[in-house]
Amino acid sequence: KLITHQNFDFFIAFFIIFNVISMAVQSYKPSSSQTSFDLVTNYFFTYVFGCECVLKLFCFHMKRYFANGWNKFDFFIVMVSYIGICIDNIGATISLDPTILRVLRIFRIFRILRAFRIFKALKGLQAIVTALARSVPSMANLVGMLGLLFFIFGVLGVTLFGNMCIEGDQTFAGLGAVRCLFTTDDNLLSRHAHFQGVGWALLSLFRISTGDAWGDILTSLQLEAGGRQVTEETWQYLCDLLSVDTSTTVNELPSYNISRFDRNLSLEIAELSVRKWKSLTEGMEQDRDWPFPASTPEAFQWIQLARMSLPSCLTDSEALYLEEVGLADCSRDGYYIACASSCGSAIIANIYLTLFVCVSAFVLLQLVIAVLMDELTQEKEMEEHSPLVPEATCLHRNTLARIYRRWALNELRRMELDDVVQGEHTYPHLRSPFHHREKRS
Secondary structure (H helix, E strand, O other): OOOOOHHHHHHHHHHHHHHHHHHOOOOOOOOHHHHHHHHHHHHHHHHHHHHHHHHHHHHHHHHHHOOOHHHHHHHHHHHHHHHHHHHHHHHHHOOOOHHHHHHHHHHHHHHHHHHHHHHHHOHHHHHHHHHHHHOHHHHHHHHHHHHHHHHHHHHHHHHHHOOOOEOOHHHOOHHHHHHHHOOOHHHOEOOOOOOOOHHHHHHHHHHHHOOOOHHHHHHHHOOOOOOOOOOHHHHHHHHHHOOOOOOOOOOEEHHHOEEOOOOOHHHHHHHHHHHHHHHHHOOOOOOOOOOOOOOOOHHHHHHHHHHHHOOOOOOHHHHHHHHHOOOOOOOEOOEOOOOOOOOOOHHHHHHHHHHHHHHHHHHHHHHHHHHHHHHHHHHHHHHHHOOOOOOOOOOOHHHHHHHHHHHHHHHHHHHHHHOOOOOOOOOHHHOOOOHHHHHHO
8 A cells, every 4th residue: 555655656756856856966077066966866866766666576576566667667777776886886996997997887877767767757748658659550650651751752852953063063073073163152052951862862851841941952942044144244354364455355356256246155155264264274183172273263263254154053055065065074983974954943942842841840740749649538538447556457357267266265165164064065156257268268
């Protein structure tokens, strides 16, 4: 009665909560008072919880005690705590190898598991943990559904945005860097969140589903080709790089076969800029500051001009043109890959990511909450309809039959002792109601 009384649970819960509070006193570099307090509280709570285990083992016996999962957890925590105390004492009295001592002191880490005993002290938290455990089969179906959703959106993301440049693509050796040189560093996708493979797409979608800066990813995926009209600033910058006197030559550059009235003037300027960059940086692929070696500052100026003429990114036709004239190479590991656009799409990116976030972060979240609420409701109904004595277990048919046989035998003996009639008497009415089933089995 003492062990199963509610006041005893409150008594142990007080020590559990106080133990959790005492753990907050610990710090990285504790003072002498903190060390002493930690030592005293460790010994004290280990002793209290150890006494609880001994009392329950004595009252419930081993089989009934270990039939409860929380009791198994309590026993494990107590044993680990005692092992940690023994190791600390051995390390203080016997000089052990520091490496071995560090390995043995890993048992001290298990002391933090005492905080989980608060779930046992607070019945509400215990009900939630039980509901979580009971909902694992249903959660498995939700996880499968979520995995299928991620895979579908991952493959779709590779198809739609797998061509976009990421950080580091502009540092490929030789002409492999050209396709991504037209995209500024601010518009490149992060190396840890892109769609150049299903695996990376799944990781990126997981990051998006958590809400971690998914707006930045959306902004990068919205990258579209800017206007292809050559501005006065771009033309002036070209003339300055070529050291052309604009006072005498306004619209024509005969030496380079370029005219301001050309239909594809922006592409011609970009082609000239890449050729100049190639001639300046040829043989410098191993430099640390590639693709803009510090020894040739003019290389960056020519790429800056190329970005001004074809801002933001390259379209499919522009990338193929640069490849045809020998100014771009998109092959990887010896395999030929045709150069493709490095642009995204604002409309598609908004629809794609908004739909994914709504489905993953809201619909599936509501399904998880619904499953947990259903399990909590069922748990509450089970407690209301089948209340059990604390630490009790369900009574099975064979156990009930054994109890009835023992009771019938004791009753038969009592009646035989009280019977004044001489001779043998039988009491068929005391026969077990399970007799015919037991005989048949």
